[in-house]
Amino acid sequence: MLKQLEGSRAVAEAVALCRPEVVCAYPITPQTHIVEAVGEMVREGTLSPCEFINVESEFSALSVAIGASAAGARTYTATASQGLLFMAEAVFNASGMGFPIVMTVANRAIGAPINIWNDQGDSMAMRDSGWLQIYATSNQEAVDLHIIAFRLAEEISLPVMVCMDGFVLTHAYERVDIPEQAEVDAYLPPFEPRQILDPAEPVTMGAMVGPEAFTEVRYLAHIKQMQALELLPKLAREFEARFGRDSGCLIQRYRTEDAKTIVVALGSVVGTLQEVIDTLRNEGHAVGVLAIRAFRPFPLAEVHDALMHAERVVVVERAFAIGQGGIVADSIRKALQGRPAPIYTVVAGLGGRPITQASLNAMLHQAMDDALPSVTFLDLQTDVVERALERERSHRRSGPVAEGVLKDLGVKAMQYV
Amino acid sequence: MSHQEVKFYQTGTFTVGNRLLDPEQRSVQSTEERTNALNSGHRACQGCGEALGARYAMDAAMAATNGQIVIANATGCLEVFSTPYPETAWQVPWVHSLFGNAAAVGAGLAAAMRVKGKSDVRVIAQGGDGSTADIGFGPLSGMFERNDDVLFICYDNQGYMNTGVQRSSATLPAARTSTTAAVGKRPGHQLGMGKFVPEIAMAHHIPYVATATVADLRDIEAKVTTAMSLRGARYIHILVPCPLGWGSASHDTVRLARMAKESGLFPVFEARDGEVTDSLKIRHQVPVEEFLKPQKRFAHLFGKQRDEEAIGFLQARAERNIRKYHLLEA
Amino acid sequence: MEKPFAITLDPGTSLSNHTGSWRTERPVYVHRLPPCNNGCPAGEDIQGWLFHAESGDYEKAWHKLTENNPFPAIVGRVCYHPCESACNRGQIDEAVSIHAVERFLGDEAIKKNWAFPLPVQKSGKRVLIVGAGPSGLTAAYHLACLGHDVEIHEAGPMAGGMLRFGIPQYRLPRDILDAEVKRILDMGVTLHLNRKVENALTAMQEGGFDAVFLAIGAHIAKRAYIPAGAAAHVLNAVNVLHDLETGEKPLLGRRVVVYGGGNSAIDVARTAKRLGADEAVIVYRRTRDAMPAHPSEVHEAEAEGVLIRWLTTITQAEEGELTIEKMCMDDDGSLQPTGEFETLQADSLVLALGQDVDLGLLEHVPGIEIEGGVVKVGENMMTGCEGVFAGGDMVPSERTVTVGIGHGKLAARNIHAWLNGETWVHPPRPAIATLDRINRWYYSEAPKVVQPELDAVRRMNGFEEVVQGLNADNALFEARRCLSCGNCFECDNCYGVCPDNAVKKLGPGKGFEFDYDFCKGCGICVAECPCGAIDMVPEDI
Numbered sequence A: 001m002l003k004q005l006e007g008s009r010a011v012a013e014a015v016a017l018c019r020p021e022v023v024c025a026y027p028i029t030p031q032t033h034i035v036e037a038v039g040e041m042v043r044e045g046t047l048s049p050c051e052f053i054n055v056e057s058e059f060s061a062l063s064v065a066i067g068a069s070a071a072g073a074r075t076y077t078a079t080a081s082q083g084l085l086f087m088a089e090a091v092f093n094a095s096g097m098g099f100p101i102v103m104t105v106a107n108r109a110i111g112a113p114i115n116i117w118n119d120q121g122d123s124m125a126m127r128d129s130g131w132l133q134i135y136a137t138s139n140q141e142a143v144d145l146h147i148i149a150f151r152l153a154e155e156i157s158l159p160v161m162v163c164m165d166g167f168v169l170t171h172a173y174e175r176v177d178i179p180e181q182a183e184v185d186a187y188l189p190p191f192e193p194r195q196i197l198d199p200a201e202p203v204t205m206g207a208m209v210g211p212e213a214f215t216e217v218r219y220l221a222h223i224k225q226m227q228a229l230e231l232l233p234k235l236a237r238e239f240e241a242r243f244g245r246d247s248g249c250l251i252q253r254y255r256t257e258d259a260k261t262i263v264v265a266l267g268s269v270v271g272t273l274q275e276v277i278d279t280l281r282n283e284g285h286a287v288g289v290l291a292i293r294a295f296r297p298f299p300l301a302e303v304h305d306a307l308m309h310a311e312r313v314v315v316v317e318r319a320f321a322i323g324q325g326g327i328v329a330d331s332i333r334k335a336l337q338g339r340p341a342p343i344y345t346v347v348a349g350l351g352g353r354p355i356t357q358a359s360l361n362a363m364l365h366q367a368m369d370d371a372l373p374s375v376t377f378l379d380l381q382t383d384v385v386e387r388a389l390e391r392e393r394s395h396r397r398s399g400p401v402a403e404g405v406l407k408d409l410g411v412k413a414m415q416y417v
Numbered sequence B: 001m002s003h004q005e006v007k008f009y010q011t012g013t014f015t016v017g018n019r020l021l022d023p024e025q026r027s028v029q030s031t032e033e034r035t036n037a038l039n040s041g042h043r044a045c046q047g048c049g050e051a052l053g054a055r056y057a058m059d060a061a062m063a064a065t066n067g068q069i070v071i072a073n074a075t076g077c078l079e080v081f082s083t084p085y086p087e088t089a090w091q092v093p094w095v096h097s098l099f100g101n102a103a104a105v106g107a108g109l110a111a112a113m114r115v116k117g118k119s120d121v122r123v124i125a126q127g128g129d130g131s132t133a134d135i136g137f138g139p140l141s142g143m144f145e146r147n148d149d150v151l152f153i154c155y156d157n158q159g160y161m162n163t164g165v166q167r168s169s170a171t172l173p174a175a176r177t178s179t180t181a182a183v184g185k186r187p188g189h190q191l192g193m194g195k196f197v198p199e200i201a202m203a204h205h206i207p208y209v210a211t212a213t214v215a216d217l218r219d220i221e222a223k224v225t226t227a228m229s230l231r232g233a234r235y236i237h238i239l240v241p242c243p244l245g246w247g248s249a250s251h252d253t254v255r256l257a258r259m260a261k262e263s264g265l266f267p268v269f270e271a272r273d274g275e276v277t278d279s280l281k282i283r284h285q286v287p288v289e290e291f292l293k294p295q296k297r298f299a300h301l302f303g304k305q306r307d308e309e310a311i312g313f314l315q316a317r318a319e320r321n322i323r324k325y326h327l328l329e330a
Numbered sequence C: 001m002e003k004p005f006a007i008t009l010d011p012g013t014s015l016s017n018h019t020g021s022w023r024t025e026r027p028v029y030v031h032r033l034p035p036c037n038n039g040c041p042a043g044e045d046i047q048g049w050l051f052h053a054e055s056g057d058y059e060k061a062w063h064k065l066t067e068n069n070p071f072p073a074i075v076g077r078v079c080y081h082p083c084e085s086a087c088n089r090g091q092i093d094e095a096v097s098i099h100a101v102e103r104f105l106g107d108e109a110i111k112k113n114w115a116f117p118l119p120v121q122k123s124g125k126r127v128l129i130v131g132a133g134p135s136g137l138t139a140a141y142h143l144a145c146l147g148h149d150v151e152i153h154e155a156g157p158m159a160g161g162m163l164r165f166g167i168p169q170y171r172l173p174r175d176i177l178d179a180e181v182k183r184i185l186d187m188g189v190t191l192h193l194n195r196k197v198e199n200a201l202t203a204m205q206e207g208g209f210d211a212v213f214l215a216i217g218a219h220i221a222k223r224a225y226i227p228a229g230a231a232a233h234v235l236n237a238v239n240v241l242h243d244l245e246t247g248e249k250p251l252l253g254r255r256v257v258v259y260g261g262g263n264s265a266i267d268v269a270r271t272a273k274r275l276g277a278d279e280a281v282i283v284y285r286r287t288r289d290a291m292p293a294h295p296s297e298v299h300e301a302e303a304e305g306v307l308i309r310w311l312t313t314i315t316q317a318e319e320g321e322l323t324i325e326k327m328c329m330d331d332d333g334s335l336q337p338t339g340e341f342e343t344l345q346a347d348s349l350v351l352a353l354g355q356d357v358d359l360g361l362l363e364h365v366p367g368i369e370i371e372g373g374v375v376k377v378g379e380n381m382m383t384g385c386e387g388v389f390a391g392g393d394m395v396p397s398e399r400t401v402t403v404g405i406g407h408g409k410l411a412a413r414n415i416h417a418w419l420n421g422e423t424w425v426h427p428p429r430p431a432i433a434t435l436d437r438i439n440r441w442y443y444s445e446a447p448k449v450v451q452p453e454l455d456a457v458r459r460m461n462g463f464e465e466v467v468q469g470l471n472a473d474n475a476l477f478e479a480r481r482c483l484s485c486g487n488c489f490e491c492d493n494c495y496g497v498c499p500d501n502a503v504k505k506l507g508p509g510k511g512f513e514f515d516y517d518f519c520k521g522c523g524i525c526v527a528e529c530p531c532g533a534i535d536m537v538p539e540d541i
């Protein structure tokens, strides 16, 4: 059913359609609206049976989820940013134990400096946690991916993180098609756990494993995750057959077939990029966009095929590995190993800075001329950083650089949400 | 007193069992049918109080629930010595996740049981004093506050034993640990630091809080049984001497637990809904010294010059407990 | 269930990890000798029979008891119970009242007509026993149990020896004595009364006996020189008590003075009270502490109004009065006359100064050695004459009923061995179960049961038994006060306290077993065994 909904609400409805049995909630912007909405549905009784648990921290949110999943319940939680980091230890634990928990990450920057706005630094920090990670480019995709995520998680017995950009998606009111319950039920069978804590068949879960088997455990975890490279497309096809939308492939190409320049991106920026590409195409440039939906496992082969013919690749990243460079670009480089085509990293939209069509357009023109530096910070206020660096050079000052930079911008005090 | 005293001379309720008792008066541990939830072959040190306490408590829980329990266990000695791949000593459904989240994992298990209509399956979460009083304190408090249907059992050996005997917030003042060396002006752990989780648990007004020691099996069994008869968040704090960490003889484990209780240093009591309802009385009062002396972690108190300040501090604590929990009245 | 590799494991798999290899010491179950058993002159396995009494199986307890001593109802009344002086519980609160439970079992057996099992096989050997006192009767019992034909020759008109002609009825009712004697005779033991043996050897040879056991006691009253006027009424204790038993009421008068400090002195004084004396005074040379009579009896006598003059001797006896002299004890404990004299009104003076053995029957027996008026015997209770054994009061001993019983048993075992051409050796004695091995924590606070006593008025009305017995309930209570020193009583402690489940419970009556595959040798079971029935022994490594 088509509805005009806030992204968070849409996701909450999609999650509810998946009939989660245990939902753990802990507030953090910009994720909060999702669990609030789920909680409301549980209270109203529209989502039942479901245990909605207000925990005292994200660490407990995921820990409760681990417990619930160990006992065979379909389990969901959501978080963002600091919350994701606060639960970090449990994040690795959930995947190590193979519990098929689904978690929404409403992407948000990580402090310090504390910042409530969008970027993907949070989920990127957890990219090697053993979870599957899929990134939604739109709210419709977010809705669909959550439904697919439960199926994927449970079939493969691994947890799945569905990442959607905070505010940009979570707080955007859009028209989304919310599937019918019966259809979802037909697509997503009841959870049949692979392993379960049950007095009828006692087992020990979470043994201590030493050097004699740890490598094998990790090897098997890798193999298991890689299976999603086949499973996810299969589930997406099934989804498409039933719901009529392609929402779940590993990657999504937009006008890339003959493109000489291909922009690679994750998440909501893909939509903006598509519009920029349309404009550039109208101007006669052979450009296209490759959206990466599954970042973990990373679809090396698919990315390779998609970018094979490109003369250059521009990776627009909403996160950045300090001291190293582009996180996604690194993987692209790996996919394109041996090909001489230049790969540019464009760091954009950090801490909620808007990524405008104009900036992207300008940047791409530069790229097409191969005049782009290998790492570019989009819309970087160079004068500000120059001044700060200058001051750094002249005297060692106390206090974080950020404070000095804000001062230069004339920003006095900020209220955080 | 939590357990029904058996009016039976010779050993009364003090021994594990007795050939002369009626079957319904027998302790779980005295029966051949006990679960041995934590079975032989585990790798705990010789004379480990934690291994003993865990079997006492889990077997009692098994008996009280007709075998319907699942356990979430925090990281720590109990976890490490019981489940090194490829062998586990547990004969009951058991899951280990992390050091600090056992209470939350337990809450998750309980939620799943509820939603799946399996409320007869009861959830126990357990861990050492480090996981309880320190790293897992937040999740524990959260579980209490939500009144989740979980029994949390803390096996208190007064330190981070698994990592090599560091101090925890349950370590006794003056005790030597790897991080409170017996050197300097004030050797051993600071006087006046630390917390007593049972009292904090009571402040949550949860249905049931109790303390126990491995020296009183009947008491543990009665308390676990009581706990299993109730719903909601419950907490049992069991003192479990650790020969390695305490520097005590392996055969002294039960005796030391007894001395801790008989000196008043470790009060054994029960509380319902935040109010103390009963305490186990001291039978043969001893000065705290009798508890302290056999332990190397307190050896520095009894060197060439006795550390009267520290001994006095601990004695005063024992006396405060005696007053507070009425440990000497009949 | 699909279990992920290594992370999820099957239950109980730790059993393949044999932690027993960690051990440097191993616990082993032992049986130590309880101090009570060690202290019992009759060699009773007290802890052993209490074990059955604790469960209320009195019949089994009685059978276990009578394996060593056929007279529980008697000794439960008259034995000075050195077992209780040795009892470990005595150092905790009060000794287990072993004699009270013993007496209860004895009385129970009489009430319920429990009988001794008859020997399966007869040996064809005949043994003569001279004297039907406790020692002779005990030997008869054991020899009969061992299948021998036993014949007792008793000089007196009734069996029992000093049990009947010494110990008064208010301490040992005669129906009890009769019943326990009869039970032995019922085993086929022949008793000839009024048959004094004049020569032990001829009696044996003429009767065709293969061996003889002499247990003639000590019946000749000792005398002391006291200047006495012709009209002084001077008697001796054994005669007084003997007469009383044969129905002749001794004429003692209103004021009776007894001279001596042993049990006979006490018994005579108490008897005098019962015979109507207004005043019964014991004159004793030494102090209370030095008195050989058992404190409990002194206490009972005093409760009945018997007066005792300590540190006093009698220097002169005249009609109606005695002259007495105060004594004092000097630093090295020896007695000194003080020269302070006093007169004491007395209608009669009874001397209770001990007895000598009438050794007439041994005069012509070769090899016999006599020393200090008693017959020397070897460890095997045999005199210097082959086949002639002796025991009880006539051999060097403490002269108590139970010592006599012990001699009877020991003699029987040796006679049996001797008849078979063998030598009896005492089985090795385990080490004593000392108090330091007891973990006192585990025992309940349980004050000893006090046996009720007849009130003072009723005591003076005759010879009714003073000390009353226990009933089934308090006998059970008292039995359960036993700590079971050094012997497992199946309290399940070791089974419970092992952190490694390395103790196997074998079921009721079968005890426990260590599972050395898993025992790490921590020693908690040893430390927490209440009764000290586990030892820790080094492992050979």
Ligand SMILES: Cc1cc2nc3c(=O)[nH]c(=O)nc-3n(C[C@H](O)[C@H](O)[C@H](O)COP(=O)(O)OP(=O)(O)OC[C@H]3O[C@@H](n4cnc5c(N)ncnc54)[C@H](O)[C@@H]3O)c2cc1C
Binding pocket: C078, C079, C080, C130, C131, C132, C133, C134, C135, C136, C153, C154, C155, C156, C159, C160, C161, C162, C163, C166, C167, C168, C195, C196, C197, C198, C215, C216, C217, C218, C219, C238, C241, C263, C264, C265, C267, C358, C361, C391, C392, C393, C394, C398, C399, C400, C401, C402, C404
């Ligand atoms: C007044 C009194 C009170 C006592 N109270 C106690 C007491 O409370 N507790 C205690 O433990 N002990 C007590 N004793 C001591 C105890 O009675 C004796 O130690 C015990 O009876 C000795 O047993 P026996 O078998 O050796 O000799 P006896 O009991 O003296 O028996 C010897 C028997 O041999 C018979 N006999 C003797 N000569 C011959 C012969 N030539 N031929 C055939 N038969 C013969 C005698 O008639 C007698 O029946 C008491 C003694 C007395 C005198």
Ligand SMILES: Cc1ncc(C[n+]2csc(CCOP(=O)(O)OP(=O)(O)O)c2C)c(N)n1
Binding pocket: A089, B050, B075, B076, B077, B078, B099, B100, B127, B128, B129, B130, B131, B132, B135, B157, B159, B160, B161, B162, B163, B168
């Ligand atoms: C997050 C985290 N921090 C630290 C550790 C290291 N660690 C493992 S067990 C342990 C101490 C356990 O102490 P306690 O809970 O008292 O249990 P014990 O071993 O004493 O029984 C520590 C510090 C860990 N595993 N995880």
Ligand code: SF4
Binding pocket: B043, B044, B045, B046, B047, B048, B049, B050, B051, B077, B078, B081, B157, B161, B162, B241, B242, B243, B244, B245
């Ligand atoms: S260190 Fe202490 S708690 Fe840990 S296994 Fe050893 S004795 Fe037990």
Ligand code: SF4
Binding pocket: C034, C035, C036, C037, C046, C047, C050, C086, C087, C088, C089, C096, C098, C481, C482, C483, C484, C485
């Ligand atoms: S307590 Fe029992 S076994 Fe021990 S000495 Fe006393 S009677 Fe004998």
Ligand code: SF4
Binding pocket: B047, C027, C497, C498, C499, C500, C501, C502, C503, C514, C518, C519, C520, C521, C522, C523, C524, C525, C526
């Ligand atoms: S308690 Fe167990 S491990 Fe320790 S010595 Fe006894 S049997 Fe062995």
Ligand SMILES: [Mg+2]
Binding pocket: B128, B129, B130, B155, B156, B157, B158, B159, B160, B161, B168
């Ligand atoms: Mg600890």
